[in-house]
Amino acid sequence: MAAGGLSVLFCGINPGLMTAATGHHFARPGNRFWPVLHLSGFTPRRLRPDEQEELLSYGLGITNVAARATARADELSPEEFREGGRILAEKVERLAPRWLAVAGVTAYRTAFGEPKARIGPQTRVIGTTRVWALPNPSGLNAHWTAETMAGEYARLREAAGLPEA
DSSP states (O other): OOOTTOSEEEEESSOOHHHHHHSOTTOSTTOOHHHHHHHTTSSSSOOOGGGGGGGGGGTEEEEESOOSOOSSGGGSOHHHHHHHHHHHHHHHHHHOOSEEEEEOHHHHHHHHTOTTOOSEEEEEEETTEEEEEEOOOSTTOTTSOHHHHHHHHHHHHHHTTOOOO
16 A cells, blocks of 8 residues: 655565455554554554555555565565565655655564664665664564554654644
């Protein structure tokens, strides 16, 4: 779910099994993407996964690094991440969002060959698009709470020049 001219193109790692079954990004109930998007001020209310198309009206979109659906992201091979990074870079060049926000710093590191990358803005630019690595919103990521994630997502929103919704 992406279009040209977006402010932020969010990028998940790959579709989970629930996402693959429903066709909606971040569809697993324990995933914190939708609550965090709202808490960080990107959306005026908490959207449901089946309302993902509404993101376009806010200048936002969603895609993935890798296309293959898995139960866990660690089921993907390094080659799948690298190939996904190559395809993602081509998509970003074509669509030219202002920011690409990769939700998962480990996925970003592998997909783009930057093993020392940290959460936050990256030095990498794809065409004219700046890149930000965000914490993975999966419920399996116990290092971040919804509130601390929302703080990092809000930093991106502010850097993108978007008002709080």
